[in-house]
Amino acid sequence: MGIHHGAILRILRDDGPQSRAELARRTALSPTALTHLTAQLLKDGSVTELSQNVGAGAAVGRPAISVALVPESQFVVGVHLGAGTIHATITDLKAAPKTMASLHFDTDSTEPKVVIGRVVKTVQGLIGKTGIARSRLLGLGLGVPGPVDTERRRNLQSINYDWKDVPFADELEAALGMPVVVEHNVSAMALAESRYGIGRDADALLYIYLRTGLGAGLVVHGMPFRPGGHGAVELGHIQVVEHGERCTCGSIGCLETFLSERALSRAAHIDKPHPKNLLAAVEHYPEVWDAAVRHLTTAIASATNLLNPDLIVFGGHLAEAPDSFVDAIRRNVPPRVLPPMRDALRFERSSLEAGAGAIGGAAAALDHLFYSGVPR
Ligand SMILES: [Zn+2]
Structure with missing residues (x-):
């Protein structure tokens, strides 16, 4: 994966199936380069080819081939951490939830380690329930109740938990064995609503x-x-x-x-x-x-x-x-x-209802681990 793959995938996500010619025009890539890049995406299953009969004016018997995203080719885990709540989901590449889980707990004496343990258990339970192969899970996005560092790995502060500088990404990556990105929980919801919801x-x-x-x-x-x-x-x-x-x-x-x-x-x-x-x-x-x-x-x-x-x-x-x-x-x-x-x-x-927080985490994961095209 590279940044050009990301550009192609974002167009397919936002505007649906496109011809290679249209993708080349919109990404300003040469037709040869575009064909090479889509071949890689076809191979890993992220996209597929659709054969469509084009409308009037097209040559008879020559179907147009377009390239389309395959939303269920891969999945991400999204987690929302609120004050005393954990909501988790597994979504496809368009942030559509396949499953959800929620947990409520007392915040009076909650150490980061204990909360991380609860997140790990919730996520492992969800993965087990869906039976999705680990190789098809790109990673996890965690929405936290407070600001995060620029690398999206740590929760700098949470007033409700009285936390400072909690290294969630390091801890969760070690426990779950998948890439993790951390995002401010309401920013994550705003992102989800803007990419996949009412704010498109x-x-x-x-x-x-x-x-x-x-x-x-x-x-x-x-x-x-x-x-x-x-x-x-x-x-x-x-x-x-x-x-x-x-x-x-x-x-x-x-x-x-x-x-x-x-x-x-x-x-x-x-x-x-x-x-x-x-x-x-x-x-x-x-x-x-x-x-x-x-x-x-x-x-x-x-x-x-x-x-x-x-x-x-x-x-x-x-x-x-x-x-x-x-x-x-x-x-x-x-x-x-x-x-x-x-x-x-x-x-x-909000158009994402009760799942907004967890879908927000998934949206952050999709942005960082899939649509950016950054190697993983
Ligand atoms: Zn205040």
């Missing part, structure tokens, strides 16, 4: 995820946005009130002091660790609801004025929120952003 036509997609905290991920022109190499967009730590509560990050009056599982559960007197339909329950408390809508509107308007996304995707509890919540955001944000942005801005719920 968006120029800039901002994914907003509400669970334990409120995180965001941004993908611009198909590229994850990584200021400083880290890429975590800390929307939850925008200050929305001057004299508010102290946040877990140490600052005062952050958005997360209003919009997090803990803040909303406490305000709406919910006593469960993993509440379903959290925002539907909050709707019965107009003050809490109004504050959530108001402060999230402020944060999204600020983010939009700065980053200019044309699509905002709601994930986690926001994906399951009542229509009245999504409608309120849809109504309140546009008047607070500049007119050209206002006209372009769309709001959608």
